[in-house]
Amino acid sequence: MDTEPVVEIEGLNHWFGEGSARKQALFDIDLILERGSFTVLMGPSGSGKTTLLTLIGCLRSVQNGTLRLLGQNLNGADEALLTAMRRKLGFIFQAHNLHESLTSRQNVMIGAKVHSGVADSMADSAAKHVLGLVGLADRVDYLPANLSGGQKQRVAVARALVGNPELLLADEPTAALDKDSASEVIDLLKRIGASRGMTTLLVTHDSRILDRADRILTLEDGRIVADKP
Amino acid sequence: MTRLLQRLLGRLPIGWLQLTHNRTRFAAALVGVAFANVLVFVQLGIMNSMGTATLRPYEFFSADVMISATDANALNDGGNVARQWLLQAMADPDVTDGAGLFIGNVPWDRGDADISLTTFGVDPARPGFIAPEIAGEISLLEVQDAVLVDRLARGLTREEAAAIRPQSPIAFETQGRTLTAYSTFSGGGGFGGDGYMIVSDQTFLSLFPARRSTAPDHILLRLRPGADVAATVLRLRELISDPALRIRSYADAAQEELTYQQTKRPTGIIFGFGVLIGVLVGLVIVYQVLSTDVADHLREYATFKAMGYGQRFFMGIVLEEALILGIIGFLPGFAVGATILTLMAKVTTLPLAITPSMAVTVFVGTVVFSVLSGIIATRRLAAADPADLF
Numbered sequence: 001m002d003t004e005p006v007v008e009i010e011g012l013n014h015w016f017g018e019g020s021a022r023k024q025a026l027f028d029i030d031l032i033l034e035r036g037s038f039t040v041l042m043g044p045s046g047s048g049k050t051t052l053l054t055l056i057g058c059l060r061s062v063q064n065g066t067l068r069l070l071g072q073n074l075n076g077a078d079e080a081l082l083t084a085m086r087r088k089l090g091f092i093f094q095a096h097n098l099h100e101s102l103t104s105r106q107n108v109m110i111g112a113k114v115h116s117g118v119a120d121s122m123a124d125s126a127a128k129h130v131l132g133l134v135g136l137a138d139r140v141d142y143l144p145a146n147l148s149g150g151q152k153q154r155v156a157v158a159r160a161l162v163g164n165p166e167l168l169l170a171d172e173p174t175a176a177l178d179k180d181s182a183s184e185v186i187d188l189l190k191r192i193g194a195s196r197g198m199t200t201l202l203v204t205h206d207s208r209i210l211d212r213a214d215r216i217l218t219l220e221d222g223r224i225v226a227d228k229p
Numbered sequence: 230m231t232r233l234l235q236r237l238l239g240r241l242p243i244g245w246l247q248l249t250h251n252r253t254r255f256a257a258a259l260v261g262v263a264f265a266n267v268l269v270f271v272q273l274g275i276m277n278s279m280g281t282a283t284l285r286p287y288e289f290f291s292a293d294v295m296i297s298a299t300d301a302n303a304l305n306d307g308g309n310v311a312r313q314w315l316l317q318a319m320a321d322p323d324v325t326d327g328a329g330l331f332i333g334n335v336p337w338d339r340g341d342a343d344i345s346l347t348t349f350g351v352d353p354a355r356p357g358f359i360a361p362e363i364a365g366e367i368s369l370l371e372v373q374d375a376v377l378v379d380r381l382a383r384g385l386t387r388e389e390a391a392a393i394r395p396q397s398p399i400a401f402e403t404q405g406r407t408l409t410a411y412s413t414f415s416g417g418g419g420f421g422g423d424g425y426m427i428v429s430d431q432t433f434l435s436l437f438p439a440r441r442s443t444a445p446d447h448i449l450l451r452l453r454p455g456a457d458v459a460a461t462v463l464r465l466r467e468l469i470s471d472p473a474l475r476i477r478s479y480a481d482a483a484q485e486e487l488t489y490q491q492t493k494r495p496t497g498i499i500f501g502f503g504v505l506i507g508v509l510v511g512l513v514i515v516y517q518v519l520s521t522d523v524a525d526h527l528r529e530y531a532t533f534k535a536m537g538y539g540q541r542f543f544m545g546i547v548l549e550e551a552l553i554l555g556i557i558g559f560l561p562g563f564a565v566g567a568t569i570l571t572l573m574a575k576v577t578t579l580p581l582a583i584t585p586s587m588a589v590t591v592f593v594g595t596v597v598f599s600v601l602s603g604i605i606a607t608r609r610l611a612a613a614d615p616a617d618l619f
Contacts, residue, residue: 054616057535059535059615059616060616083537083539084537086535086536086537087536087537089537091532091535091536093532095528097528097529097531097532098529099243099247099526099529100250100529101243101246101247101249101250102241102243102246106241106246109241110241110243110533110536111536113240113241114536114537114538120235120239120240120241159536163536
């Protein structure tokens with residue numbers, strides 16, 4: 001089994017804006033995420049959580065410092081490399097962002113088909129399988145409009161997981177869910193993550209999740225101020 | 230349909246699913262595209278009929294070379310030509326025969342409406358200058374005030390026209406004379422007149438006393454079989470040095486008039502603009518539908534981008550939508566356009582119809598302008614920044 005850290009960050013700084021409006025969002029971040037870990041990232045609004053998540057998620061370019069993702073140094077990475085790296089990741093957003101005109105199965109198939117060479121039949125089977133794992137085997141041909149909020153988020157989880165990502169990045173995945181649905185989603189992520197050796201980095205304000213995390217990082221004013229197991 | 234498209238595209242037909250998800254909007258988009266198609270079909274149909282109607286009178290005659298006045302941009306336009314040039318042209322070794330062609334408009338009081346017939350005066354002793362389908366009747370014109378009348382002329386019922394025969398001619402008064410129609414030929418209403426009439430040159434001069442036999446509107450020449458028309462035209466231009474004349478092959482004269490009618494006359498320009506407006510309306514409609522669709526799905530597109538899909542994937546979806554709108558929108562546009570042109574043809578007697586080449590041109594044009602609109606609409610995809618999703 002590969003024991004190399006999934007994420008290795010050293011001296012990472014990041015700025016927004018130009019000239020006098022330039023503002024530093026991250027200061028000298030050092031961070032290692034081990035394979036299979038379930039890490040929660042907390043912090044007040046504007047603390048830099050989202051910036052850090054988007055940098056790890058290859059949605060922004062590294063400006064200063066070192067960021068190695070799955071063994072790949074992302075310093076100076078071009079758009080093509082960032083896009084290719086994103087295919088190895090899973091994303092879950094606060095809003096489910098499901099395609100309203102596609103069924104649950106079709107939405108999840110899109111997650112599988114991002115990997116070139118995956119045949120429709122294979123993507124279809126994979127989508128049904130993962131929807132079964134998240135408890136939606138009987139909702140595969142439902143449009144998002146006919147699903148509850150929790151079910152939609154579970155479809156979004158299935159879409160993120162169907163590509164078998166090595167790293168899952170989740171941004172407030174339980175924010176719009178009631179207590180039971182939130183608990184279900186977190187259990188699901190932990191269970192599947194553990195079975196697949198998937199690393200999870202989850203941004204949240206939801207205190208209900210904290211006792212389920214392997215590690216809790218707290219970010220304030222662009223700096224990691226606490227790192228608790 | 231979804232399965233068929235999935236097979237064709239090799240992926241989920243997201244564009245199709247997206248378009249058909251909101252059926253009302255999809256129907257409205259198709260109506261828009263169909264409307265643009267109808268506009269183009271009707272304008273093209275009129276433009277096409279103008280071309281057919283322009284060339285139609287040239288088909289009544291048979292000649293290799295035509296000598297006209299320099300200002301004769303159309304068959305019934307421009308000054309006269311002195312007959313002496315006909316005699317001069319005959320000096321060329323390849324010119325075998327020549328004839329003057331007189332043209333004027335003759336009104337015919339039809340009771341409920343006056344119609345105007347473009348009337349050609351020809352020498353009935355020279356049937357070689359008349360198209361074969363009419364030449365057989367030309368000897369009838371040797372009788373003074375005898376005419377051949379256009380059976381497709383506006384204001385003349387098909388039953389009335391069918392009754393006109395040498396055994397049962399009809400007489401009518403015009404220009405202070407009584408003309409007798411002994412037979413008919415197939416012409417058709419045009420933009421400059423309601424139909425055509427052919428008379429002898431002598432009858433023509435009786436109808437137009439101000440005209441002189443020595444000054445026809447055009448001179449038609451026939452060449453010996455196998456003669457090089459272009460070379461003969463060049464020789465005739467050397468031989469006949471009058472700068473007030475245009476010496477052209479008969480085919481070139483017809484083509485030049487067609488170009489003149491379509492590009493220089495207001496009617497041609499207006500119909501040309503009509504086609505352009507139809508294309509622009511189609512572009513705007515398809516662009517509006519697609520760009521709204523892209524804007525409505527920006528978060529989903531950003532999600533796809535975050536997942537690792539590239540620009541080609543998104544362009545594929547938008548172009549798929551553009552093609553679907555273009556292809557499906559064409560069908561009702563074709564049907565409605567054809568119906569409108571058929572009705573207009575009945576009312577105007579103009580040769581209005583959708584020809585196969587017109588249908589193919591409009592279909593290809595529809596697909597091209599849909600794809601163009603799609604390409605423009607994909608620019609909005611740049612606004613789908615996945616970093617904004619967090």
